[in-house]
Amino acid sequence: MKLKKIILSVFASLFLFSSTLSADTIRIATEGAYPPWNSKSEDGKLIGFEVELANWLCIYMERDCKIVEQDWDGMIPALRMRKYDAIMAGMSITDERKKVITFSQGYADEVASLAVMKGSDLEGMSTPEGINLSLGGKDVKAALKTITGALAGKTVCTQTGTIHQNFLESGDVGSVDVRTYKTQDEVNLDLSAGRCDAALAAAVAFTDYAEKSGKAVVLVGPTFSGGHFGNGVGVGLRQEAQFGSDSALGKRDAQLLKDFNKAIDKARSTGKISELATKWFGFDASM
């Protein structure tokens, strides 16, 4: 075990020192395809709530940062391989992910919602405005039952490797025909093409798409939080134990977690998170 860790550390440090500008630069990965959380401008620059927040967190930490782009499906494996040091990509804090990486405290709330095209027979589903799966209770059970009935035999589209996919496949809403896509853009395309009866993602991902494309995408059913949907969005970081808690790399990772938590505290108390959230989402999603 110990030998394995040493070999891992040697390889990791070789990679670390050969590929970065300086060992002090924090590399933060984002997807660049999940507006308004993170996306790309027309000239190819990374923009969005998390890109701006990342820059502010680095200012508070007084560190140099480099924001890099990474496809969603390789996001966690590449973090573990030390291709970068942190993930800020609308990634919700869930127990499943906590098995392989760690998270800073949450910086923003993300609620999920189903969306359909206007005129769908799923419109007008009668459920509460929002349900928290962690709380449970009669209302939540009743709402899930309504959704299960409405989605029976329907095709529901979602992005691969997301909390939304986990929820749809958990059996909480019966057995729906789930189709998964590499990016949210593709989900949106197939929803508007009529290949999906409904889609599930962050509510803001649909409202953003509806606004920009002019397509008649509407939210239906309750907004979801808790349970499979996790507890807010945080910075994804390596577990300090992955490279050994007493190794230099492990210590570096542990320090990074402390630094991020402190920086998020500061961003919250100065109102920066609220300000950026209001700018990008149209409402204060800070937490």
Add this chain to the structure above:
Amino acid sequence: MDLELIITSFPKLLNATVVTLKLLSASLFFGLFLGLFFAILRLNKNKLISGFAYVYSYVFRGTPLLVQIFIIYFGLGQIEYLRTTFLWVILKEPYWCAIIAFSLNTGAYTSEILRSAFETIKPGIIEAGRSLGLNKIFIFTKIQIPIAIKQSLPAYGNEIILMLKGTSLASTVTLLDITGVAKFIISTTFRPIEVFIVAGSIYLFITFLIHNIIKYLEKKYSYQ
């Protein structure tokens, strides 16, 4: 290396192999007819007809398969008029979109393989047939086609193997073939190496089978 994951993901990926083989066989089936059809058009003396076949093969060999499948799946799906026609019944399904893209692609390559095979047939053989009083259709089906198949076997074997690997692109349009299921397992386990090793091994094994079947056929139809 997580040995347990290798063992648990193997049966899931084996199940997905059925989808891959279905995609492969359907594409090769339609592709062979398309290829034969366009190869015959290419040999036509009419410039317009042979030119049309040339453009088809040029376009589908000159663009990436991924682009072709995206145009057929996401591109055509955006045309509102198309969604009101009967074509949408087929184009709505990712399975058929993938088969259409793969068939058109492999059809283009097959047409080139068959064309060059037809061109290598010595005129003397056809003349010999004519001198025996055989009609054109008989000469084509009983002399030209068997020789062309024999000539094109090695190249066509290659095309089958390329197409097998091409089917992995079906995963980009939500199909759960070997690659699709591999990605799906990785999305919950976050361990790409183990899963892709298993997926790669399955592709390698299928290639091994195809290679040996073609080798057997080559031997069977050789003149020696």
